[in-house]
Amino acid sequence: GAVVSQHPSRVICKSGTSVKIECRSLDFQATTMFWYRQFPKKSLMLMATSNEGSKATYEQGVEKDKFLINHASLTLSTLTVTSAHPEDSSFYICSARAGAGELFFGEGSRLTVL
Amino acid sequence: GIQVEQSPPDLILQEGANSTLRCNFSDSVNNLQWFHQNPWGQLINLFYIPSGTKQNGRLSATTVATERYSLLYISSSQTTDSGVYFCAASDTSGTYKYIFGTGTRLKVLA
Numbered sequence: 001g002a003v004v005s006q007h008p009s010r011v012i013c014k015s016g017t018s019v020k021i022e023c024r025s026l027d028f029q030a031t032t033m034f035w036y037r038q039f040p041k042k043s044l045m046l047m048a049t050s051n052e053g054s055k056a057t058y059e060q061g062v063e064k065d066k067f068l069i070n071h072a073s074l075t076l077s078t079l080t081v082t083s084a085h086p087e088d089s090s091f092y093i094c095s096a097r098a099g100a101g102e103l104f105f106g107e108g109s110r111l112t113v114l
Numbered sequence: 115g116i117q118v119e120q121s122p123p124d125l126i127l128q129e130g131a132n133s134t135l136r137c138n139f140s141d142s143v144n145n146l147q148w149f150h151q152n153p154w155g156q157l158i159n160l161f162y163i164p165s166g167t168k169q170n171g172r173l174s175a176t177t178v179a180t181e182r183y184s185l186l187y188i189s190s191s192q193t194t195d196s197g198v199y200f201c202a203a204s205d206t207s208g209t210y211k212y213i214f215g216t217g218t219r220l221k222v223l224a
Contacts, residue, residue, distance in 0.1 A: 001159060032210060034210075034211065034212070036214075038155075043200065043214045043215065043216050043217050044200070044202075044214040045214075046211060046212070046213065046214075049209065049211060091155055093155070093157070095212075097210050101144060101145040101162070101164075101204070101210055102145070102147065102159070102162040103145075103147060103159075103202070103210075103212055104159065105149075105156070105157040105159075107154075107155070107156050108154075108155040108156065108157075110155070
């Protein structure tokens with residue numbers, strides 16, 4: 001299957017700083033990537049759709065200025081959590097569509113904001 | 115938007131037992147997948163199954179799109195099958211936005 005790589009896997013930062021998470025499709029091109037957020041013992045919640053060469057589409061209730069998404073190439077999307085606060089602590093996971101419609105997920109990034 | 119529900123929410127099995135996990139969705143779907151989330155959070159693709167039946171070893175899945183449900187069968191369960199199983203589906207709008215179900219937390223006892 002297709003491979004999606006996410007980095008970093010864990011990050012700890014101080015409140016008020018910004019954190020960037022990278023999502024790469026390693027063996028295929030992805031015009032569309034998706035960012036999800038997961039709280040402990042909960043399901044995955046779709047945050048936004050990342051479109052190569054254009055603005056991301058955010059789901060209702062997701063702050064665009066808080067979660068900046070850039071999809072500069074066919075293999076890379078980035079999520080930047082700006083001015084992070086403890087309530088932004090979560091597991092963030094990206095995915096990319098390969099082929100007909102199957103999604104492949106990265107390993108996820110666990111963010112802890114102190 | 116589409117809603118996805120899974121049952122049961124929790125399941126405890128003895129090793130060797132069989133189980134059936136269910137996924138109901140509220141609207142027509144173009145895509146449907148089953149995942150296993152391991153203890154480190156990684157989502158493992160089990161099946162891409164918008165319709166029909168597929169089998170992979172001890173696992174098999176069936177999606178009846180006209181009745182808006184999918185089933186995941188686990189036979190001869192092993193302790194390594196423990197974890198959370200999610201189904202996710204995207205509707206026919208063409209956005210490929212997958213909405214996840216609430217998950218089934220499976221624990222297999224030795």
